[in-house]
Every structure is written in structure tokens, then in C-alpha cells.
Amino acid sequence: MSYEVFARKWRPQLFKEVTGQEHITETLKNALLSDRLAHAYLFSGARGVGKTSVARIFAKALNCLQGQEGNPCNRCTSCTEITNGSSVDVQEIDGASNRGIDEIRDLRENIRYLPSHDKYRIYIIDEIHMLTLHAFNALLKTLEEPPEHVKFIFATTEPHKIPLTILSRCQRFDFKRIPIVKIEEQIKRIVKEEGIRIEDSGISIIAREAEGSLRDAESLLDQVVSFTGPNVEDNQITAVLGIIDRDLIYKTSQAVIDGDSKLCLEIIDEIYSYGYDIKAFYREIMGQFRNLIVSLISQDPSQILDLPDNELKETKRQATHAGMERLLQSLNFLINREVDLRYTNNPRIALEAILLKLSRLTEYLSFDELIKKIEAIEKRINKGMATEPNKDLEAAFSKKEYPAKETHLDDGKKWSEFLSYVTPKNRVIANVLREWKSYTIAGDTLELPCREGSFTGSFFDDPEHYEQLVTYVQDFFQSKLKVVFKKQNDPKDLKKSSGQDGLPDTVKDIVKIFEGKVVSQD
């Protein structure tokens, strides 16, 4: 007998065998029992969640004469023909390869004929969103006046690509992603039946990796078993599927929280030599910090975090140790830095730079503390002044009382003074700041307009650069100003980059800031 992959072998044949879509299967069964049937159904949802399976079961149930309680019998000729794909009255059409007007015209010709021996002629059109506009229009005519003996079942992973005119003539069912526990249950059933030995923890790894698609889970199991045979070890699963060991993720977040830069580098070395995908690892780390935060906020994190018990405990422990502020800063930093990995040819180095900084984020935090202390001292001095006036101090501090809400657009003179002040201190920051020709002060805020997605704007997303800028601004303007970047599509107050034509703006920005030149362009 030829080998049949699990996904095919385990295709559900009865409504009750479809897991995680009870809201749909119950409704369909009731519709059949009460004979309240629509002409056209639309099944939408992610890949491998049961759309085609349910379409076939439903088609069988529609035509089966011996079915019970809305289920098909799966034994009569009508049922078996549908199961093995030889039915004349039930046709499955792949929308991706029959997307044109001609195919739909043929279909319209065909539906005029009565079913050969079943009750209905049923058309299951998969990937319906692939039809051309003309084909949709032709289909619409049929849907407007469908013959009694015809039923349509459309399936799609991309319902937003279907014209509204079609959508509004279908009864729509949205298939859900299947929760990890349900995937685990199904995989347990399969391995038991197939005589495969695998730990529950191994099943969890597969279920998690499937991201809500039961077919993906079954295919992953296939892959693993074809490699290991019937006895499956957890570490074989991670190796075959190239999944990053969960322990390594926890080790990384712990190293970051402990500020252990050396360990961070060692972990990256391990990741790299193991051949893991660095970007996938980065996503895992982002997910990890998100989980840490959720575990601090949520009363019952198991509700939101789809994690096994031991991981939940460890997550909570690390999170409590790190504290909310630290975690938020870290996640924010990771989100901002993700672009660094996206455009680099050397992801390892980029990752090292990011994790090193991340593990030293406390240093920025202590800077925050410092500011708070300075504020406290200021307050005390201000109080003291009321009793012992000191001319010089008073002069210095009175400048800090900026007129509230006054908007002030600089003529550019003060700004260039500011730039000359920054240049000897930090050339790169000064160069970045040269992108602006002026600024606005409103109340206690210094506002800089900023092109959406520009390099110059995102330069200051880095906490280190930003803190540095704030220090310069406060020192120079002698006022406790906040600095805010105001995102705009095309700010007038920002100089357009010029020269090096044909280069993207970001590149032009970078070349200018680092005082470099473009050597080759490909």
C-alpha cells in the first residue's frame, strides 16, 4: 500500500470529527435538518483549518439519502463518489487555475442541467479570490438567479479580495485558527492510532509551531516521523524542524535582564553555529519580552499566553525580577531595532549589536534616575531661593520658566548657534540635526518636524541618541525642555536631501550624516 500523508489520511469525514469549528458545523447541521439552505456559502479562514474538509462533508450531507442528524452516511454511492472525487454532480474547481471568464461561462452552461442522480449539483470553488473581475461578474449573474438544484460552496483564505456584490449573496462562515490545546488533542489521537511514541512536550512543540493550522501540525509530524521513525525524542523534533530551543530563549531573556553581555554573545554564537535563522530568533525574543510583560499585567496570564505550566512559572519569575519599566523599555527597543536586521547582509553582527545594547539598557535607566534626582535638587534650590534670594541663581532659573503654550518659530539663528554648540560635542548628532532648519517651542516642549520613516527621525528612536539630544537641548536652552518629534508626511521645515540623485532618501541621509560617500550602488 502506498504511503499516505497524515493530513490526507486524517481528513475528517463527519462534522463531529472537525475540531475547533463547532460554531460552523453545528449551524450547517441545523440548516440541513430544518431545510433552511442558502444557495451559496463562503468559507473563509487561514490555511489548513478545515474549509475544504467541511465543504466536502457538507456536500455529502446535502446529497446523502441515508444521512442521520445532518451527517452524511459515508457509505452510499453518492457519499463514496464525493470522498474519492469521482462524483459527477459534485465538482471541485480550483479557482487559482480556472480563474477566467471562459471557465465560469462553461460552469454557467453546465448548471442548467439537472443533477445526474443526486439531489443537487454542487460546485465547490476553492481559492475563489483568484477569479478575475470578469469571471466574478459572470458568476454574479448566476448567483442572482440560481437554479433550485444548484449549490455553491466557495472557500478562500483571502475574503477581502472578493467583490462585495458576491459576498452579499453568500452565507459566510469564518473558520478560526485552531487553539494549541485542540491541535495537541488531535495529534495525540493520531500518534496513538499510528503507534508513534512521543512525549507530550514534543507534541506541544509541534502544536505551537503549527500556528493554528491543523494541517501544518500534521505535516510537521510527518516530517519528524519520516526522519526519526516511530520513537520520537524532543531534541530530534527541534533539530528536524529547525526550531529554536525554548530554553535558549529563556536563557537569552535572563542574560539581558541580568545585563550579562558576555552570555548574550555566547548565545548568539550558539544560535549561529547551530544554523538557526537569526531573524526567526529575533522574533522569538520579541515574543518573549511581550510574554514577560503580559505575565506582569494579567491576573491569569494562562488566559492570554498559550504556554505550558513550567514556562508560565519561569516567565512570571523573570518578569518580576526585571520589573515593568525595564521590560517595556526592552520591548520598545527591540521593536525599534527590528529594521536593523531587515536590511542587513550581516544579521549576526546586527543581532550582537542589538543584544549588547539591550543588555545594557539599565545604564539608560540609571540616566532616568539621574534626571529625577536633578529635578528633586532643583525643586529644593527653588524653595531655598524664596528665603535667600541669589541674583545669579535667580537669573539662571528664571529662564526655565518658559511662557506657557507660547509657540515660537525660530528664525534659524538660534538654531545654528545650537548646532555650533553641539558640533564639538558630538559630530554625528550635529550632522543629523542639520536636517532641520528650525524648531518650534510650545510651552515646555521643543518640537521637531520629522519625515515619516526617515532615517534622521528614527535615529533618535535610539534611547541613547535621544537622551543625548535632550541633554544638549536642556543645557543649551537652559530650560527643562522636552523634545518631541512630530511625524509629518512632508514637513516644510525640514530640508530636503539633495545631491546624489537616484539614491533613496534614507541612504542620502546616512551618507550625509556620517560624512561618507557612495562607492558602488547595487
Ligand SMILES: Nc1ncnc2c1ncn2[C@@H]1O[C@H](COP(=O)(O)OP(=O)(O)OP(=O)(O)O)[C@@H](O)[C@H]1O
Ligand atoms: N478543523 C479540523 N479538524 C480536523 N482536521 C483538520 C481540521 N482542519 C484541518 N485538518 C486537517 O488538515 C487537512 C487539510 O484541511 P483542509 O483541506 O480542510 O484545510 P483548508 O482550510 O481547506 O486549507 P487550505 O486553505 O489550505 O485549502 C485535513 O485533511 C485534516 O487532516
Ligand SMILES: [Mg+2]
Ligand atoms: Mg482547502
Ligand SMILES: [Zn+2]
Ligand atoms: Zn451517504
